[in-house]
Amino acid sequence: MTMALTVDNLIEWINNFSQKVNEHKDYLSELDTPIGDGDHGNNMARGVNAVQESLTNKKPAELTDAFKQVAMALISKVGGASGPLYGTAFLEMAKKSKDTTDLGELFTAANEGVKKRGGAKVGDKTMVDVFEPLAEKLTQGLLEQSEIDEAVEGTKDLVAKKGRASYLGERSVGHLDPGAMSSGYLFSALIETEGIL
Amino acid sequence: MTMALTVDNLIEWINNFSQKVNEHKDYLSELDTPIGDGDHGNNMARGVNAVQESLTNKKPAELTDAFKQVAMALISKVGGASGPLYGTAFLEMAKKSKDTTDLGELFTAANEGVKKRGGAKVGDKTMVDVFEPLAEKLTQGLLEQSEIDEAVEGTKDLVAKKGRASYLGERSVGHLDPGAMSSGYLFSALIETEGIL
Amino acid sequence: MKKIINDAGNVVPEMVDGLVRSYPQYLRQIPDTEAVMRADEDSMAGKVGIVSGGGSGHEPAHAGFVGKGMLSGAVCGQVFTSPTPDQIYEAIKQADHGKGVFLVVKNYSGDVMNFDMAKDLAEVDDIQTKTIVVDDDIAVEDSLFTQGKRGVAGTVLMHKILGAAADQGASLDDLDQLAQAVLPNIKTIGIALHAATVPEVGKPGFELEDDEIEYGVGIHSEPGYKREKIKPSKEMAEELVAQIDKSLQLDSSKKYAVMVNGMGATPLMEQYIFSHDLLDLLKNKGITPSFMKVGNYMTSLDMAGLSLTVFEIKEDKWLDYLNYPVETIGW
Amino acid sequence: MKKIINDAGNVVPEMVDGLVRSYPQYLRQIPDTEAVMRADEDSMAGKVGIVSGGGSGHEPAHAGFVGKGMLSGAVCGQVFTSPTPDQIYEAIKQADHGKGVFLVVKNYSGDVMNFDMAKDLAEVDDIQTKTIVVDDDIAVEDSLFTQGKRGVAGTVLMHKILGAAADQGASLDDLDQLAQAVLPNIKTIGIALHAATVPEVGKPGFELEDDEIEYGVGIHSEPGYKREKIKPSKEMAEELVAQIDKSLQLDSSKKYAVMVNGMGATPLMEQYIFSHDLLDLLKNKGITPSFMKVGNYMTSLDMAGLSLTVFEIKEDKWLDYLNYPVETIGW
Ligand SMILES: Nc1ncnc2c1ncn2[C@@H]1O[C@H](COP(=O)(O)OP(=O)(O)O)[C@@H](O)[C@H]1O
Ligand SMILES: Nc1ncnc2c1ncn2[C@@H]1O[C@H](COP(=O)(O)OP(=O)(O)O)[C@@H](O)[C@H]1O
Ligand SMILES: [Mg+2]
Ligand SMILES: [Mg+2]
Numbered sequence A, B: 001m002t003m004a005l006t007v008d009n010l011i012e013w014i015n016n017f018s019q020k021v022n023e024h025k026d027y028l029s030e031l032d033t034p035i036g037d038g039d040h041g042n043n044m045a046r047g048v049n050a051v052q053e054s055l056t057n058k059k060p061a062e063l064t065d066a067f068k069q070v071a072m073a074l075i076s077k078v079g080g081a082s083g084p085l086y087g088t089a090f091l092e093m094a095k096k097s098k099d100t101t102d103l104g105e106l107f108t109a110a111n112e113g114v115k116k117r118g119g120a121k122v123g124d125k126t127m128v129d130v131f132e133p134l135a136e137k138l139t140q141g142l143l144e145q146s147e148i149d150e151a152v153e154g155t156k157d158l159v160a161k162k163g164r165a166s167y168l169g170e171r172s173v174g175h176l177d178p179g180a181m182s183s184g185y186l187f188s189a190l191i192e193t194e195g196i197l
Numbered sequence C, D: 001m002k003k004i005i006n007d008a009g010n011v012v013p014e015m016v017d018g019l020v021r022s023y024p025q026y027l028r029q030i031p032d033t034e035a036v037m038r039a040d041e042d043s044m045a046g047k048v049g050i051v052s053g054g055g056s057g058h059e060p061a062h063a064g065f066v067g068k069g070m071l072s073g074a075v076c077g078q079v080f081t082s083p084t085p086d087q088i089y090e091a092i093k094q095a096d097h098g099k100g101v102f103l104v105v106k107n108y109s110g111d112v113m114n115f116d117m118a119k120d121l122a123e124v125d126d127i128q129t130k131t132i133v134v135d136d137d138i139a140v141e142d143s144l145f146t147q148g149k150r151g152v153a154g155t156v157l158m159h160k161i162l163g164a165a166a167d168q169g170a171s172l173d174d175l176d177q178l179a180q181a182v183l184p185n186i187k188t189i190g191i192a193l194h195a196a197t198v199p200e201v202g203k204p205g206f207e208l209e210d211d212e213i214e215y216g217v218g219i220h221s222e223p224g225y226k227r228e229k230i231k232p233s234k235e236m237a238e239e240l241v242a243q244i245d246k247s248l249q250l251d252s253s254k255k256y257a258v259m260v261n262g263m264g265a266t267p268l269m270e271q272y273i274f275s276h277d278l279l280d281l282l283k284n285k286g287i288t289p290s291f292m293k294v295g296n297y298m299t300s301l302d303m304a305g306l307s308l309t310v311f312e313i314k315e316d317k318w319l320d321y322l323n324y325p326v327e328t329i330g331w
C-alpha cells in the first residue's frame, strides 16, 4: 500500500472527520457559547452530513472532483463564518490537486485561502491557528496528535481578533476557539486514515 | 352620644375600611389570583386611597354629599368589576340618605343597586353573598363579626356564576371570593366605628 | 419579576404618554385621562365614532388600532382592569360628531358595567350610543346563567370591520346590524406556555412546569380547560383547529379569515411555524384562508403563547372591510 | 426550552413556509431556498433591486421588510447563522432587472464572507452589485485589527432609506453614495433582561440572575459591556442615551430619528414606558425626534430587552425616505 492521497482514502478521511464532528457536535456548540453564538457544532454537523450525502450520491472519479464536491456541500450548507472558510479551504485544495497530491502543499494552499477569505492571521484565535502550523508540520511529515492538541490548546490564551469572539476583546481569553477545535478534528481524522500520510 | 350615622362617623368608618383594604391589599389580590386576575387588592387600594384624598380635600357637609363623594372616587379610580359595583352601592346609599340614616335601609338599597348593576344574586359567589345577608342583619340590629366571617367563608364552597371566576365553572369551588372578602372588610369597619351602629 | 418599568403602580400613565408622544401623527391623549384619540379625529366629521378600550397589558390593543379606518378612540384602563366610566365618557364625547358613537366592549363584568355607566352619562348629553359586546373565546362554556364567553383577540377583527364601515359612512344602526351579524362568526382559542406577570402583583398568574402548556387560557392569565406536556407545534395546531371546528364547522365551501396572535413574549418565528402547521391542517380540509394576519395584536403582558382566531366571512363586503386601508400603529 | 416548534433542526424552512403562505400578497419563496422575494418584484422593472438577509431569529427582519418601497428580497439563514452564497446568489439573480443589485449586509464575519462569495458568483453573470456593511452597534469598540462593530437594529433604517430611494429610481451608484453617507449617522445600543435560546442549543446563550441586566448585548446573545442589578426604566434610558451621546454628540440644533426595538420577548408596554423616559431625557437636551418607531423590528428570538437606535438626519431627503410609504409586513 503506497502512502498517497487517493479518492478512496480521501473519502475515508472525510468520513472520519464527519464522525468526529457529529460525535462532538454539542461540545463544539458549547465552545461557541461563551465566545460566540452557540451554533458551531450544528453548523459543522449540517455541513459534514451534506458532504457525506453528496459523496454517497455521486462518488467522485477524480481527486479534484472529490475536493470540489466537499467544498460545494460545505459552502451551500454550513453558512455562518465557518461555511465560507471551510468551503474556501477545500476549494483551494481542489485547485491545487490538479498539480499535486502532497497534503503539505494542499493544506498550505488551503491555509492561504482561509487567510485571504477571512483576513485572519496566526494569533487571531481562529482556525488559522490550527491550519497554519499543522500545514507546516504536514509539509515536514511531522503531523502528530500531540501537535494538533497543542495548536488547538494554544488558542485558549489568545485574545480574539476576528470572528464573533473578537466582540469580547480581552474577555475571549481562557476559552478554546471552536473553529480551531473543529479544524483539529480535520487533522486528527487525517492521522486516523490509514495509508493517507 | 347618640347611636346614629353622621358625617364624622361615616368618615371614620370609611377610614377604617381604607386601612383594612391597604393592610390586606396583597391578600385580596392573592384571593383574586386562582379565580380571577390578581388585581382586586390593587383596585380597591387605588379606590379607597382616592376616597380618602377626596374626603380630606373637601370635607362633605351633608351625609348625602359624603356618600356621593365616596361613590364618585370609587367609580373614577377602581375600574374593573368592583369599581362600578362599589360605586353603585355608595351612589344608592347617597340617594337613600336623603330619606333615612338607618344603615339597614341604606345597605338594602346598596344591595339592590349592586344586584341590578351586575345581575348577580345570592349564591353566585360574589359580593352579593355578603351584602344581602348582612344588610338583613343590619336591619335586624344583629350585625356581628361572626356573621361577617360566616358570609365571607360561605362563598368558598360556591360555584361562581358571575364575574371572572365564572369562567372556571366548577373549578372555582374551594376559593373565597375576593369581592366578598373586601365587602366583609366594609362591614367589619362598620362594627369597629364607635357610635355608628 | 424583571421588567422595564419604573413604578409598578404607574405603568399605565407612563405607557400612554410614551405611546402618544412616539406617534403624534396618529394619536393624541385626552388631558387628565388615559384615553387616546385619533390625531385627525376632525376628519371624522359627519361619521360615527368608534370607541373601544379595556384593561391595559394587551398592547398594541387597543390604542394601537386608533387611526384612520379603524378606531376613533381607545380608553386604557389599569393593567387587566376595565377603564372607568368617567374616562370612557370623555372619549365618547370627543368621538361624537353628531352621528353617535359605537362602543366595542369585551365581555367581562367590569368592562360591561363601566361602559354601561359611561353610556348612561352620554345619554344625559343626548349622545347616541350602541354597543357590541364581543365574546369570541370558545374556551369557556357559554351559559345564560353566567357571564358567558370572554372577549379576546377576535375583538381586533371587529374593530377592523366596524372601522372600515364607519369610515365609509355607515350609520350607527348600520354598524349595529353589521356588528351583530359578524359577531357569531368570530371564534378564538388560546394556548399558553408561560403566564403573564402583572407588574403590581410581581409573579405569574399561574405556574406551569418547564414542560407544560395550558389550552384555553384567556388574556388575563385566566386558566384554561386543560394542561398537558408540551407537544410539537403541529399537535398544538391540531388541538386548536379541532376546537374551532367544533364551534364553526369548518367547510371548504366557505370563506375564512384567520388571525394568529402572539401573546407578548412569543417571537414571530414561533408564530410563523405554527402558521405553517395551521395552513397545512386547513389545506387538508380544502381551506385556504381568504385573509390572514400573524403577529402580536391582543397580547397579555409577557405571556408566552398564542391564540388562533377564525372568522367565517359570510359576505364579500366583510372581506373588503378587512382589506380596507388603515393608518394605525398596530394593524 | 419551551417553544412552539416541531423539529429544532427544521425551524427555518417551516418558518419561511408559514410566513410566505400567510402573506402571499407580499411575498413569494424562491423554490428550494429560504430566500424570500417581493410578490410584485416585476413592478421593480428598471429599478435597482435591494437584497438583504442574515441569520434567522430576528423576525420580522429581514423578510418582513420585503415589499414595495423597501427590500426586493431577503435570504434567511439558519438561526443566528449567515445564509449561504448559493441562496444569496439566487436572490441577487431574481432582484436584478438590469440595473444591478444593492446588498445590505450586517458586519459579521460570516455574513460578510457569504455575501462576498455570492457577489463573486453574480459577477460571473455580469450582474452588478454594490454592498453596504452595516455596523451600527456602539457597544463594541471599533478597531482596524478586528471585525469591528456589529450590525444590529439600525440596519432596518438602512433598508427603509435605500428602499425608498430605489423605488424612486436611484441608480446603483446613487444608492452606494446614499448608504455610505447615511451609515456613520446610525448608532444603536442594546440591553438584555434575559438571553435568547437557540432551538438547537436548548438553553439561553448566557445566564442572568433574576435581578440582573446586561448592557451592550448583541442580537445573538453576544454578551455586552457590563452587567448590573436591574434598575428603573428611566435609569436604563439614561445609560443608553449617554452611550449614544458619546458617539453622536446629541445636539438640539440637529434632527434625529429614533427607533426603540424590542428583542422578542419584551412586550410593547415596556417599550412604551422606556420611550416615555427616553423622550423626557431627549427633551431635557432640547430634542424632539423628527421620526420615531417603537416595536419589534430586529429581534433576537425570545430574548427579553430592547435596543435604542438614534439616527442623525443630516439631509431632509433622508426624513422623506423614512416617511415614504411601504407595503411590508414588518415596518
Ligand atoms: N475571519 C475569520 N478568519 C478565520 N476564521 C474565522 C473568522 N471568523 C470566524 N472564524 C472561525 O469560525 C468559527 C466560528 O464558526 P461558526 O460558529 O460556525 O460561525 P459564526 O461565527 O458565524 O456563528 C470561529 O471559532 C473561528 O475559528
Ligand atoms: N356581576 C357581578 N355582580 C356582583 N359582583 C361581581 C360581579 N362581577 C364581579 N363581582 C365581584 O367583583 C370581584 C372582582 O373584582 P375585581 O378583581 O376588582 O375586578 P375584575 O374582576 O374586573 O378584575 C369579584 O370577586 C366579585 O365579588
Ligand atoms: Mg457560531
Ligand atoms: Mg380582578
Ligand SMILES: [Mg+2]
Pocket: B037, B039, B080, B081, C055, C079, C080, C081, C082, C110
Ligand atoms: Mg381586573
Ligand SMILES: [Mg+2]
Pocket: A037, A039, A080, A081, D055, D079, D080, D081, D082, D110
Ligand atoms: Mg452563527
